[in-house]
Amino acid sequence: MKKTRIIAAAFAAVMMMTTTAAISASAESTEIKPEDFVCTLNVPQEKVPSLFEQIQKWIDQITQKKNEPQKQENKAPEKPWLPSMNALQVEKYIKKNYKMDRNKLIQVLVDVRLYKRYNKSQAEIIREIRIQIQSVKNRNMTPAWNEDMIRFMVDFWDQIDSLLDQLS
Numbered sequence: 001m002k003k004t005r006i007i008a009a010a011f012a013a014v015m016m017m018t019t020t021a022a023i024s025a026s027a028e029s030t031e032i033k034p035e036d037f038v039c040t041l042n043v044p045q046e047k048v049p050s051l052f053e054q055i056q057k058w059i060d061q062i063t064q065k066k067n068e069p070q071k072q073e074n075k076a077p078e079k080p081w082l083p084s085m086n087a088l089q090v091e092k093y094i095k096k097n098y099k100m101d102r103n104k105l106i107q108v109l110v111d112v113r114l115y116k117r118y119n120k121s122q123a124e125i126i127r128e129i130r131i132q133i134q135s136v137k138n139r140n141m142t143p144a145w146n147e148d149m150i151r152f153m154v155d156f157w158d159q160i161d162s163l164l165d166q167l168s
Contacts, residue, residue, distance in 0.1 A: 006059050006062075098152045112153055122153075
């Protein structure tokens, strides 16, 4: 559908240019004698874009306008306050946005609370989790954590303690 519109716009532009050229060619030619009319202009030479350059510019403008709303749709949804939601709503939210089930959620909450007991920062926790993931993968085992769980931990760092109290 997009290619059809682009081709139609190109043919419309070509038809408009040929029509304009035909009209100007068929007009009566009036000769102006150089003695009657003298005009001197110092206009800098500017490159006039060709027909195909103009068409390409129009196509770029049209596709840019169509792509702008898609960029707005890809924005991350606002972060809800999970402790105010009931357990079922929390499960649906994490399944939809983080591809996690209840067991993975509880594992994230418990592990983060454990790490926090040792006064570790968020960056230290993430670094240690990634080291553990890599070491488990090196032994050809399935890691308990994944990148979605780390992303959840980062997004909801401030809500983890109260969320664990609610789910347990």
